[in-house]
Amino acid sequence: MNLSLVDPFVLAQDYPESTTGSLRSGHATCVRFNRKGDFLAAGRVDGTVVIFDVETNGVARKLKGHTRQVQSLSWSRDGRYLLTASQDWKCNIWDLSDGSIVRSVRFEAPIYIGELHPWNHFKFVVALFDDQPLFVDATNREAIKMTLPSAPKRTRYDEDEATTDKQAAQDAKQNTTVVVFTASGEHVISGTSKGWLNIIELSTRTTIYSTKICSGVVIYLRVTSSGRDVVLNASDRIIRTIQLPNLTAADLDPDTIDMEVEHKFQDVVNRLSWNHVCFSSTGEYVTASTYNNHDIYIWERNHGSLVKILEGPKEEHGVVEWHPHRPLIAACGLETGRIHIWSIIPQQRWSALAPDFVEVEENVEYIEHEDEFDIHPQEEIHKRRLDLEDEDIDVLTIEPVKGSIIEEENPFRMPVQLDLNDSDGEEEFIAIGRGEMRRKSPTDGRDYTLEGDAVASGDDRKSKTKKRR
Amino acid sequence: MSDFDSPADTPQPSGHRRSTKRSRYDDSEASTPRDSSPDELADHQPYRSRLSTRRDSGPRRRAHSSDGSVDELDHTYHERNRDRNRDRSSSSSTRDSSHSSPRPPSPPTYRPLKLNYQLKFILKGHRKGVAQVRFSPDGRWIASCSADGTIKIWDAATGKHMRTLEGHLAGVSTIAWSPDSNTIASGSDDKTIRLWHRTTGKAYPATLAGHHNYVYSLAFSPKGNMLVSGSYDEAVFLWDLRARRLMRSLPAHSDPVGGVDFIRDGTLVCSCSTDGLTRVWDTATGQCLRTLVHEDNAPVTTVRFSPNGRYILAFTLDSCVRLWDYVSGTVKKTYQGHVNKKYSLGGAFGVSGSDGFIVSGSEDGDIVFWDVRTKDVVQRAEKAHEGVVCWVDTSPGSDATVVSGGLDGTVKIWVNIPEGGEVVDGMNGVKLEQDGVDADMVDVKIEDRDGYDDTLRDDASMDGRRSPNRGRGRNGNSRSHDRMDED
Numbered sequence: 009m010n011l012s013l014v015d016p017f018v019l020a021q022d023y024p025e026s027t028t029g030s031l032r033s034g035h036a037t038c039v040r041f042n043r044k045g046d047f048l049a050a051g052r053v054d055g056t057v058v059i060f061d062v063e064t065n066g067v068a069r070k071l072k073g074h075t076r077q078v079q080s081l082s083w084s085r086d087g088r089y090l091l092t093a094s095q096d097w098k099c100n101i102w103d104l105s106d107g108s109i110v111r112s113v114r115f116e117a118p119i120y121i122g123e124l125h126p127w128n129h130f131k132f133v134v135a136l137f138d139d140q141p142l143f144v145d146a147t148n149r150e151a152i153k154m155t156l157p158s159a160p161k162r163t164r165y166d167e168d169e170a171t172t173d174k175q176a177a178q179d180a181k182q183n184t185t186v187v188v189f190t191a192s193g194e195h196v197i198s199g200t201s202k203g204w205l206n207i208i209e210l211s212t213r214t215t216i217y218s219t220k221i222c223s224g225v226v227i228y229l230r231v232t233s234s235g236r237d238v239v240l241n242a243s244d245r246i247i248r249t250i251q252l253p254n255l256t257a258a259d260l261d262p263d264t265i266d267m268e269v270e271h272k273f274q275d276v277v278n279r280l281s282w283n284h285v286c287f288s289s290t291g292e293y294v295t296a297s298t299y300n301n302h303d304i305y306i307w308e309r310n311h312g313s314l315v316k317i318l319e320g321p322k323e324e325h326g327v328v329e330w331h332p333h334r335p336l337i338a339a340c341g342l343e344t345g346r347i348h349i350w351s352i353i354p355q356q357r358w359s360a361l362a363p364d365f366v367e368v369e370e371n372v373e374y375i376e377h378e379d380e381f382d383i384h385p386q387e388e389i390h391k392r393r394l395d396l397e398d399e400d401i402d403v404l405t406i407e408p409v410k411g412s413i414i415e416e417e418n419p420f421r422m423p424v425q426l427d428l429n430d431s432d433g434e435e436e437f438i439a440i441g442r443g444e445m446r447r448k449s450p451t452d453g454r455d456y457t458l459e460g461d462a463v464a465s466g467d468d469r470k471s472k473t474k475k476r477r
Numbered sequence: 478m479s480d481f482d483s484p485a486d487t488p489q490p491s492g493h494r495r496s497t498k499r500s501r502y503d504d505s506e507a508s509t510p511r512d513s514s515p516d517e518l519a520d521h522q523p524y525r526s527r528l529s530t531r532r533d534s535g536p537r538r539r540a541h542s543s544d545g546s547v548d549e550l551d552h553t554y555h556e557r558n559r560d561r562n563r564d565r566s567s568s569s570s571t572r573d574s575s576h577s578s579p580r581p582p583s584p585p586t587y588r589p590l591k592l593n594y595q596l597k598f599i600l601k602g603h604r605k606g607v608a609q610v611r612f613s614p615d616g617r618w619i620a621s622c623s624a625d626g627t628i629k630i631w632d633a634a635t636g637k638h639m640r641t642l643e644g645h646l647a648g649v650s651t652i653a654w655s656p657d658s659n660t661i662a663s664g665s666d667d668k669t670i671r672l673w674h675r676t677t678g679k680a681y682p683a684t685l686a687g688h689h690n691y692v693y694s695l696a697f698s699p700k701g702n703m704l705v706s707g708s709y710d711e712a713v714f715l716w717d718l719r720a721r722r723l724m725r726s727l728p729a730h731s732d733p734v735g736g737v738d739f740i741r742d743g744t745l746v747c748s749c750s751t752d753g754l755t756r757v758w759d760t761a762t763g764q765c766l767r768t769l770v771h772e773d774n775a776p777v778t779t780v781r782f783s784p785n786g787r788y789i790l791a792f793t794l795d796s797c798v799r800l801w802d803y804v805s806g807t808v809k810k811t812y813q814g815h816v817n818k819k820y821s822l823g824g825a826f827g828v829s830g831s832d833g834f835i836v837s838g839s840e841d842g843d844i845v846f847w848d849v850r851t852k853d854v855v856q857r858a859e860k861a862h863e864g865v866v867c868w869v870d871t872s873p874g875s876d877a878t879v880v881s882g883g884l885d886g887t888v889k890i891w892v893n894i895p896e897g898g899e900v901v902d903g904m905n906g907v908k909l910e911q912d913g914v915d916a917d918m919v920d921v922k923i924e925d926r927d928g929y930d931d932t933l934r935d936d937a938s939m940d941g942r943r944s945p946n947r948g949r950g951r952n953g954n955s956r957s958h959d960r961m962d963e964d
């Protein structure tokens with residue numbers, strides 16, 4: 009409801025400008041905003057998932073259950089459930105109303121990515137290392153795993169024994185590296201290790217359309233909130249945006265689908281690779297973190313031009329995420345595990361502090377009103393003032409705020425934990441006496457160890473978490 | 478233009494006011510420790526707390542000996558107000574004529590609002606003036622805080638006393654409920670903010686310390702993750718409640734902050750001050766987005782956002798309640814008919830059917846109800862309390878029960894009896910006002926006894942380490958065992 013008061017120039021700014029802060033709780037490796045944008049989930053090296061409150065920049069909840077690094081996160085639509093995939097080969101679905109694990113599904117291989125169905129928080133897809141992707145229905149305690157195809161759909165026109173055999177051999181070697189749901193949840197878009205993009209219909213679990221999009225491995229896919237576009241990061245150092253056909257149309261003929269690359273974003277000078285890509289809230293912008301480089305790039309999709317290179321802390325960033333409706337970007341620092349935030353620092357408008365002051369662009373010649381310095385008796389002024397108040401007003405009817413998500417019947421609200429135990433080392437510095445601080449030694453907080461030691465610390469954790477449970 | 482303009486009387490009060498305030502504070506600190514004995518508290522409490530005045534920290538003491546005495550500050554005040562009263566009587570509703578208001582007829586489509594609030598319960602137990610009373614967001618509980626340093630929780634439906642929360646070292650000026658109705662925050666003259674479990678009556682271990690002076694007003698964010706506090710130290714603080722961390726300090730005002738409130742979606746905070754300003758802040762950035770100031774520059778003591786968040790209701794010490802459109806920065810309505818010159822009174826929006834009303838206390842002991850649209854006084858509960866009615870709150874439900882707290886130390890619950898109240902008078906245990914008093918006396922006696930228990934406990938624990946738990950273990954628990962099951 010603050011929109012009516014905020015400077016329109018600030019509102020018009022739709023991508024972040026500068027770094028505005030950072031969040032820290034252990035060593036975070038992946039982050040994800042919920043749909044409302046009030047919470048940010050962060051997965052840590054030690055397997056803990058931390059939910060940050062974006063408003064207070066504080067920890068809202070900690071979810072402990074994984075024993076290895078968290079690989080990917082996915083929120084349910086209402087923000088109540090969170091799917092986490094971890095390097096311990098497990099996927100957990102958490103209920104944030106009490107922080108419990110409602111489902112835990114174990115797989116036979118490491119998980120690349122797990123993505124929750126947009127409308128059903130008990131269904132999700134996973135892409136597995138060296139294995140077929142799975143569609144998991146965990147409605148019942150015993151989760152049902154259904155295999156999805158990796159092999160692209162070949163057209164039948166060039167039927168030729170030799171090529172078919174060759175293709176079959178190739179397809180067998182092909183793996184799915186990333187899966188995402190379309191907005192309706194009826195289809196899954198998957199990317200393979202050979203650069204193919206497949207659209208899989210969930211009801212039949214068959215590939216209805218395939219296209220070879222690039223030569224390298226598809227690293228990451230992300231669909232806009234509207235579901236019309238998809239951004240694809242591949243190992244050939246090119247980020248592609250692709251418009252999706254309307255897959256829910258009644259008269260959809262899979263053979264007529266034509267998916268074309270809309271834009272290709274790359275850095276031809278530095279030949280940079282991209283760690284992670286993501287759309288802006290509206291899908292107008294694409295942002296990416298760079299490999300072996302400290303910058304975050306932002307392109308706009310209208311003309312496909314680079315609009316901003318965000319500089320920030322001197323470290324490489326992994327996962328980068330754009331806030332669902334604000335010009336705010338969060339990215340995980342690879343070295344420190346800190347979550348850095350880029351946003352806009354609004355300027356205080358001084359005229360807001362004194363209502364009789366107005367900010368003007370240029371000098372204005374003041375013209376005195378005819379009656380400006382007329383002296384009226386107090387009573388008359390009062391009476392006039394009160395008589396002016398004849399407007400009909402309504403203090404009760406709630407007008408919907410433009411641009412905000414329409415609230416559902418019973419929106420989920422995460423309970424506020426006032427007795428949160430965040431004693432296990434949020435801060436790098438600990439007080440050792442009055443006015444004295446020292447940096448935490450690496451031994452008493454395993455959160456800060458580098459990737460190499462992560463195994464050892466993971467084991468430590470395991471025993472610890474067991475005890476805790 | 479405005480009667481505040483004359484330089485002769487303005488600078489002096491402001492300077493004077495502050496210096497007396499501080500010196501008084503220092504005095505008491507030096508001579509007697511603030512928490513030394515109950516008697517000491519008793520000595521200066523009744524005149525403090527929200528109840529008390531902002532312009533007259535001097536008179537606070539003086540009033541002890543002679544109630545009628547007016548010092549120079551009061552004098553200027555009265556003079557100003559006399560003018561104003563004259564204006565008002567000439568313009569529209571004075572106190573006497575307010576029932577048959579001379580306002581022009583309202584638009585033809587509009588059916589006039591009718592209210593008939595009757596006393597239902599008298600809740601006694603506080604040993605000193607009640608500064609604030611608040612309904613819990615679920616409407617089931619009432620919390621009241623008092624200059625005696627305690628907070629009491631009552632059952633809104635039955636009027637039963639549920640718990641007494643003790644722990645503050647000085648009078649409690651303000652309370653706020655968390656959105657889930659399970660936590661109460663209280664702000665006190667001991668400069669701290671405490672959080673309490675409603676169900677156990679225990680305080681959370683860490684207090685929110687940071688204000689340099691009396692904490693005067695509190696509000697929870699709609700999500701319950703933040704708390705905004707206004708203090709006599711002229712600052713507005715935003716707290717991260719989970720970490721009990723001061724999140725943001727808003728360089729708000731140049732005078733004590735009287736009231737703060739959160740808008741319904743949590744994006745805005747408003748604050749008001751004795752300096753006559755009402756400021757609207759962006760929660761996310763901490764920037765001031767709008768300042769509302771009336772020409773007369775009267776001290777603003779309480780602010781509240783309207784239920785839909787479009788307007789701000791501001792209570793000022795010129796006996797007016799103004800409804801501001803904070804987007805355009807204009808006053809939309811001015812409600813008059815009560816007396817508010819000295820104390821920071823509070824009120825609330827209420828709903829009756831589809832219409833809104835505003836209710837406020839008055840320094841002459843009345844509770845005044847206004848129609849939001851027509852500005853008419855639609856009901857006046859005369860002599861609702863003995864002395865000042867400090868705070869009135871409405872329950873969130875559609876029936877809009879009203880609760881009031883007064884300087885006389887009582888809390889009263891009022892219910893609206895629609896059309897022909899005399900007929901349905903015996904229903905639901907609701908009696909006529911007179912009967913109500915009698916009938917409730919039974920209840921009151923119990924509460925009274927409880928009140929004495931408090932006294933005993935207080936005496937015992939006041940000097941030593943105050944542990945509400947220990948005290949409660951003895952008698953508090955036994956009293957409320959059965960109710961704990963409810964929770």
